[in-house]
Amino acid sequence: MRNRAWVEKGLVYLVLVAGGLFSLLPLIWLIRSSLMDMGQIFELPPIWIPDPFRFGNFxxxxxxxxxxxxxxxxxxxxxxxxxxxxxxxxxxxxxxxxxxxxxxxxxxxxxxxxxxxxxxxxxxxxxxxxxxxxxxxxxxxxxxxxxxxxxxxxxxxxxxxxxxxxxxxxxxxxxxxxxxxxxxxxxxxxxxxxxxxxxxxxxxxxxxxxxxxxxxxxxxxxxxxxxxxxxxxxxxxxxxxxxxxxxxxxxxxxxxxxxxxxxxxxxxxxxxxxxxx
Amino acid sequence: MEPVSSLSVNRAKTKRSSYRNELLGILFALPAILGLLIFTLGPMIYSLYMSFTDYSGSNSPTFIGLDNYTRMFSGEDQYFYKSLGVTLYFVVLSVPTGIIYSFLLAILLNRNIKGKAIFRTVFYLPSIVPIIAISFIWLWLLNPDLGLANEMLRAIGLPGSQWIFGEKSVVPSLALMNLWTTGGTMIIFLAGLQDIPRSLYEAIEIDGGSKLHKLRNITIPMMTPTIFFNLIMGIINGFQVFSQAYVMTSGGPNNASLFYVFYLYREAFQFSRMGSASAIAWVLFIIIMLLTYMVFKTSKKWVYYEGDEAR
Structure with a gap:
């Protein structure tokens, strides 16, 4: 019984976090892309944190x-x-x-x-x-x-x-x-x-x-x-x-x-x- | 003492003051009344008239009877059925998924959750993004060659998609984008869920009912009015999608995302056919009214209104 409650709770958080990522990832992707140069933006696997931060883009x-x-x-x-x-x-x-x-x-x-x-x-x-x-x-x-x-x-x-x-x-x-x-x-x-x-x-x-x-x-x-x-x-x-x-x-x-x-x-x-x- | 005359004086006074009050009431509401006349009723009548004319916006309108309408329905203007089909497809995809997704999130958020306020904010955040920025973000995410979406699919071994550049995948892609901005619907659901009296659940708890039981017998029935509201709003808004298609796909590829309002926009502002565009607008209005009416009709069967049993 106790175990089931934990599994259930875990599932709830899992779905919420997945939904949260779906909401946030596009925005994070927007901002990280806005701070990169042309080369970095296309690099694979994707880089999440710009290096260096190119505020010059703005x-x-x-x-x-x-x-x-x-x-x-x-x-x-x-x-x-x-x-x-x-x-x-x-x-x-x-x-x-x-x-x-x-x-x-x-x-x-x-x-x-x-x-x-x-x-x-x-x-x-x-x-x-x-x-x-x-x-x-x-x-x-x-x-x-x-x-x-x-x-x-x-x-x-x-x-x-x-x-x-x-x-x-x-x-x-x-x-x-x-x-x-x-x-x-x-x-x-x-x-x-x-x-x-x-x-x-x-x-x-x-x-x-x-x-x-x-x-x-x-x-x-x-x-x-x-x-x-x-x-x-x-x-x-x-x-x-x-x-x-x-x-x-x-x-x-x-x-x-x-x-x-x-x-x-x-x-x-x-x-x-x-x-x- | 002359009670009668004093009474009549009083009455005259109240009459005068109530007349004054009436005028004052109309005066206060005047902006709204004028707005209704100038920006809603007047244009509606004018638009209905235009829909029976051939009118470029600069020449004088020529009356042509039902020609604009017959041109649409006979299929002579091939884009009418095309855009109607595209839009219906979008509504059928986006409205149910949007409702189910935001309802699910609302139910989960309504539990005893840590960080509830943060989750709520995060889910709502995309709905405040300007449509032009939304379009830019998703153009980039869904880019078939360089976008993050295909990158992620490839990482887990799935084939990528053409997304908004594929004739088959463009409408589902836009429905997915629509899912991203359903935060407002989620908050309306959440508010509805918080209004369900605890005592209803307690009754089931005493009987030893399961969570599924509560969901099926209390949560969903009690939420049907809110679901109904969101369904109607979803249909009305779904039929009026325009900007995404204009910015992202220009109605393409091969008219696969030629939404109804885009078709209307093209007729009016690119081809200067104001008469035909007005007819297109009126058909949209009638379709929306019919659909809303149908949903209303069925609502008696599935929407639960508190106080119904009192009758």
Whole structure:
């Protein structure tokens, strides 16, 4: 009996470690390749620890294309997208959670069902709309939608958080003559700061990682984001794996840093996603 | 004292203030309402209209009835069935494997495990990697001549694969990549598992039931709503795969990874056939709705909802 328990425990760890290796090996392989020279990267059997560490790959990869420009472009898009989502999503979610008006549930229902709509359906008409306004090849089509409620998923998430705050708190304030705006700013927002962090982090990642949006809307190189720059890099240096891996690492790094800073919030946010199931 | 009139004054007041409140409520929700109109409903209607036209995006649309649709379904446009088949194949491969893999990891993590938080982080980590970086990493790993994957296979005496460069192996390779990024699903499962009341398991323990017994009779039935949710999301997302194929294979080799959305993208942004691309998009929408509906239909048979027995 005791033996069986040990075997079982061993098996559990074995599977977990195997899964962990599957998750980590590609990332380790990326980083080790980004720090090697062309000769070492191909050596057999594979070398895991670069010798010497070639940090020069990064500066080389970064100077081949104007990655500084791409970095600034991406950052501008990400910041204004996050701002838009946080401001308009929190206000809208407040209305859906705390205010009653005719048609509210209908609108909310439509919002929820719009989550099932493939982006492919709205992509083309939206693109044509922006091009009629002469705004393609600018950041506006990538940022503007964030300023209109910040997406159904985020509204849903924030509304869930707001609903978990006891109504007594704002009702007391309401009876004392506080306006909705006052309640929203001085009760709801401070109490749901973690929720805003969750939404902010998800938005950061989605915007930072976005590929299709920039691909469709941006066509002059000076407007490119990092993801597009990387794609272009691939076309030019497909065989220079060490440089490609260095460039990919640079794009990946900010996402990883943000993830580790906000890890706790990420887990909480995804957990909430599942609760609606 | 005139109670009646004072009451009616009060009523008028509440009426006015409730009217004001209604307006205020709509005002607060205005960003979302406008967003829904401008970025969802409006485009949907416009797209439906376009799907009945011949439209390059710059000329004025010519109404051609159902031509775009018949061109697809008649097989005149050979890529429609091709891309549909490729995408279905991907969904069939990637959705069940993703669910089983992340469910298994979640069950193991939910036990009394040392280093639980570390494992959880490690499993989730790949899901935050930008798709472009994911594509680069796997292009390199799966390189038939120089990649680590074939190197490892050869080390244990197995033949290598052409991976994404083989017509047969490209879709399974992309499904394998998809498996790498199922950390989010795993965390949703984990949260679901933690919500199962201990008392249910204790009841089986008293009866001397085995672990397998617990899994079959409690864990899996209690998790069916979460499995259901992940299944639906998996299907919806699986049908919309695009970037990997665009970056890694350009739909090749020989259109073996021409995913549906890639086909749509090509029609719209490379061939400037906005009308036809809109029809393609609507067919995708209908396919997804039908599949979701079918899963919903079957869900009554296998999804367990708490409180059902109370009825």
């Amino acid at each position: 500066s080389e990869a970064l100077t081949i294309l104007p990655f500084g420009r791409y970095f600034i472009n991406t950052t501008v898009i990400v910041i204004f997208t996050m701002l838009g989502v946080l401001v308009t999503c929190s206000i809208s979610a407040y209305s859906f959670a705390r205010m009653s008006w005719r048609g509210r549930d209908l609108v909310f229902g439509l919002l929820l069902s719009s989550m099932m709509l493939p982006y492919a359906v709205t992509l083309i008409p939206t693109f044509i709309g922006w091009s009629k306004l002469g705004l393609t090849n600018s950041f506006i089509p990538l940022i503007a939608p964030a300023w209109f409620g910040g997406g159904a998923f985020n509204i849903f998430l924030l509304r869930q958080f707001y609903l978990s705050i006891p109504r007594d708190l704002d009702e007391a304030a309401y009876v004392d003559g506080a306006s909705h705006w006052r309640i929203f700013i001085s009760i709801i927002i401070p109490l749901t700061r973690p929720a805003l962090v969750v939404v902010g982090l998800f938005t950061f990642l989605a915007s930072w990682n976005d590929f299709l949006g920039p691909l469709v809307y941006l066509n002059s190189e000076s407007k490119y984001t990092l993801a597009l720059g990387l794609q272009q890099f691939k076309g030019m240096y497909a065989a220079e794996w060490h440089l490609m891996m260095a460039a990919a690492t640079v794009v990946l790094a900010p996402a990883i840093v943000v993830f580790f800073i906000g890890q706790r919030y990420f887990i909480e946010g995804i957990t909430l996603t599942g609760i609606k199931a």
